[in-house]
Amino acid sequence: MVRRSHLKTILLFVLAIFGLVWLFSGSKLSGPRPITGKPTVVVVTVFDDKYDNTAYSQHIKDNRIQYAEKHGYGTFIAKAGDYDLAGAPASWSKVVAMRHAITKFPNCKYIWYLDQHALIMSPNSRVEEHVMGTQQLEEMMLKDHSIVPPESIIKTFSHLKAHDVNFVITQDRDGLATTSLVLRNGEWAKFFLDTWFDPMYRSYNFQKAETHALEHIVQWHPTILSKLAIVPQRAINAYSTVDHGAQYKDGDIAVVFSQCSGTDAKSCANEAERYSQRWRAAFGANH
């Protein structure tokens, strides 16, 4: 009798082990490495080489670092010259810098690329809520909306859900705007960035380089279009002037100096100075 009951326990034990092995082997097959979300967001900015080690770039960096520290985010500040673009315009470096940021922060949930000519104005807006929050995003995103208005017949998906969105972008008056965009880290992000960075596009001499290349791939390739959400411009990409798109208002997360150039009043440094007091005050008040 004793031996029989032993047998029973042994059998149960063996069964349990097999069950566990089966469970674990099942979960092992279930796809790519999980992303832990540490840090939740990485803020990416790329500087043209001419701004390297200037007061201007220090100002912008300061802004990024203070924002990131506040929320425990990571920052990824790169130089365009760090990357071999094979002769393509320096603005292409944003694509490869995002890819680089994923390499440096493989566990981040989101990448927020913000142009070098831009300041984060609202210290309390968190990307994962303000942009990628399910409810927020579903309310914001423009469905069945022309990619390049007014003539493009390709439109954003009308039945898209927030959890299907891997890429959030805005439009300005000219079409898609690549000065501020949010990307969800994962296998799709790598596919998307590699595709965008294809040497065939870099050598094609698109009039507006990577921005037109993006318009092209979004309209030609449904696997990209189906993961894309266009949100109102001021959600992440408000401009300092009204000339090319929606203008910044207090409370917007960031301001972009979209057409700044030269050394006069319209230079980037001067534009940034105009906002310097405001963002520092807002950040200081929250300490």
Place this chain on the structure above:
Amino acid sequence: MTFSGSNTGAVTWESARMKSRGVTGYPSFSTQNQGFFTRNMRRISSSLPSFSGKKDTRKWKVRAIIAIILLACYILFYITPLHYYWRRTSWLGGGQKFVIILAANVGGGVMEWKGAREWAIERDSVRNKRKYVARWGYDLEIVDMSTKKRYAHEWRESWEKVDSIRNSFRKYPKAEWIWWLDLNTFIMEPSYSLQSHLFNSLQKHTYRDINEFNPLNLTHPLKANYLDPEALSAVGDGDINSVNLMLSQDCGGFNLGSFFVRRSEWTDQLLDIWWDPVSYEQKHMEWEHKEQSALQQLYTTQPWIRSHTAFLPQRMINSFPIGACNANGNDTRIHYDQNDRDFLVNMAGCEFGRDCWGEMYNFRELSYYLNRNPWERFKEDLVAVIWFKLTGQKVRL
């Protein structure tokens, strides 16, 4: 003990007994203790194999019955379509997980008319694949590759691969792998199932580091300061489950005459990106092999493609006849060898100055010859030979 006067009717015991036997029994013969069996019954039965009781007899009967039932089941399994459904069902044999796409009517349609030889090639190639999928429970999709005018301004001949793969994934929702085959291919060893030949030990058969055989001399892995360790690794993440595309290389690089793609998000993306008007516009003059060249280009420049692509030794799935890739003579990496019983032969490039139909015919006959069953061997190697010696006539039995 005698009695006097026995003739006078005196009764003795013996005579009474004899008389009564004559009355009650049959006078001519006796049933008692007469005849061979009655006399020898005991001896015979004791010399038979001895059973130690009734129970054991029953046991043997039961065993015999079980054996007969098993045999009957076995025969039934193989003569009825039952084994087909077994092999097909995804959780048993798993045949439903595989779909073969066969490209038919290449270049036909608007571009040219098919002659008798082209029809014969198509008939043989299709029959070969039909038999194969019927044997193993796979699905076969024959796609019409005749040149279609896809856009008003261009001919996108042979780019239909992408569309047909996509359609087949949609049409066969249980398919996990699609095996693409060009028309000029012949499955030489139909007794190899894809599972036993390849998929049961995928890790062993595939290689992801292209340096193992690198006719294009590509730099691998990619070198770039911004890529993640997986993209910089020669073997991707090394997990066989992350392989979504398996193909072989011939002397000139990638060969898409016979390749596998797995249903996955990655595959959707590849099929979507494969044809792009910007790349096409810049490259279509130099892309001699169209989508094959485009894939090579994608593999060369895109890290996400590299980390999910694996290669198979060419002769696993795509042996060439000696007429193809023969600049350096016979190459054991590339060319069909009947002693090794290669799985499939691809008469690649036979339409350029070689005899497609002749090659197809020869390989068909060779495949039959190599895979004859004992009865066929008996007929052909013995009976027909004897007949030839006796009568001088060749016969086909």
